[in-house]
Amino acid sequence: MKALADVHVHNFLSSCCRDRTATAENYIKRYAELGVKVLGFANHTWDDRVAGNNEWYHKQNLNFEMQIKSQLPADRLGIKVLIGAETEFCGMTKTLGMSAEGAKELDFLLIPHSHVHMKNFVIPDIPEVLAARKKIKNKLMEALGVSEGKAKEMASRLNQKELEPFFEGERTDYPKYVADFLVQSFEDLMFHPELEKILKVVPVSIAHPFQPCGDGAISEEIISHISDETFHRLFKMAAERKIGLEINPYCNLPHRLNYYKIAIEEGCKFTLGSDTHTIQGAEKIAEAEPALEALGLTEENLMDFIRI
Numbered sequence: 688m689k690a691l692a693d694v695h696v697h698n699f700l701s702s703c704c705r706d707r708t709a710t711a712e713n714y715i716k717r718y719a720e721l722g723v724k725v726l727g728f729a730n731h732t733w734d735d736r737v738a739g740n741n742e743w744y745h746k747q748n749l750n751f752e753m754q755i756k757s758q759l760p761a762d763r764l765g766i767k768v769l770i771g772a773e774t775e776f777c778g779m780t781k782t783l784g785m786s787a788e789g790a791k792e793l794d795f796l797l798i799p800h801s802h803v804h805m806k807n808f809v810i811p812d813i814p815e816v817l818a819a820r821k822k823i824k825n826k827l828m829e830a831l832g833v834s835e836g837k838a839k840e841m842a843s844r845l846n847q848k849e850l851e852p853f854f855e856g857e858r859t860d861y862p863k864y865v866a867d868f869l870v871q872s873f874e875d876l877m878f879h880p881e882l883e884k885i886l887k888v889v890p891v892s893i894a895h896p897f898q899p900c901g902d903g904a905i906s907e908e909i910i911s912h913i914s915d916e917t918f919h920r921l922f923k924m925a926a927e928r929k930i931g932l933e934i935n936p937y938c939n940l941p942h943r944l945n946y947y948k949i950a951i952e953e954g955c956k957f958t959l960g961s962d963t964h965t966i967q968g969a970e971k972i973a974e975a976e977p978a979l980e981a982l983g984l985t986e987e988n989l990m991d992f993i994r995i
Contacts, residue, residue, distance in 0.1 A: 695963075706964065749785075820845070890991070932956075939977050
């Protein structure tokens with residue numbers, strides 16, 4: 688099966704996109720060259736109707752990101768162009784960064800539950816990191832005479848490796864910690880009351896499900912802590928709610944293909960996304976094709992809104 692849709696595309700309105708050539712018009716031209724028929728822009732977006740965003744999202748509110756609608760060229764070169772968003776689900780606080788009212792402005796919505804690189808926003812730091820930062824904060828206040836706020840800010844700059852000499856007590860099994868979080872956050876998202884309202888407004892797909900951003904090198908170890916039985920239970924929830932799962936260029940690994948096969952068994956539908964942040968990255972959508980082939984997917988397995 689060819690990947691003829693890409694609905695996880697970031698242009699220059701996303702703060703993580705540093706490609707100034709990544710305009711809507713240039714993406715449309717590039718995808719037309721690649722033969723892609725459905726293009727969905729999904730810039731990082733937080734709806735200001737929802738409390739709890741962090742500094743990174745302050746600029747990336749819904750009004751700012753919806754500028755893209757006015758930037759679309761009249762000639763779409765035969766491509767079906769959709770305007771969606773990638774919002775945030777902060778599992779640690781059960782906060783969903785989009786309201787049903789805001790979703791009315793969108794053609795679709797992507798929701799990740801796996802941005803585990805966003806510590807103390809999406810996922811809490813492990814207990815020993817939190818304890819070490821508190822200890823260093825107190826030492827800085829005592830040694831330098833700085834305010835608590837300043838000492839806390841200085842301690843927050845230290846990464847886990849730098850904090851390890853200050854760890855005490857039993858160490859957290861980090862892969863299991865992340866696995867448990869991914870399971871709980873996925874389930875919490877399925878039962879989120881605002882998501883139930885959003886599903887009446889726009890189609891929703893889970894961006895890079897169970898693909899822990901920032902921890903890709905140990906993803907196999909993380910996934911090993913999640914049983915097939917658990918995946919069956921979670922993906923049944925998604926299928927019952929008609930929530931899709933994203934297939935992307937990072938699915939071509941045995942442990943990921945395994946849980947996508949379970950999703951198929953449970954009746955899930957899928958979206959396709961490159962998660963590109965550059966014009967050059969548009970070519971990455973073709974790298975999802977081996978996974979589509981391995982899973983035996985056809986257009987019938989895709990969510991309706993991305994079908995040609």
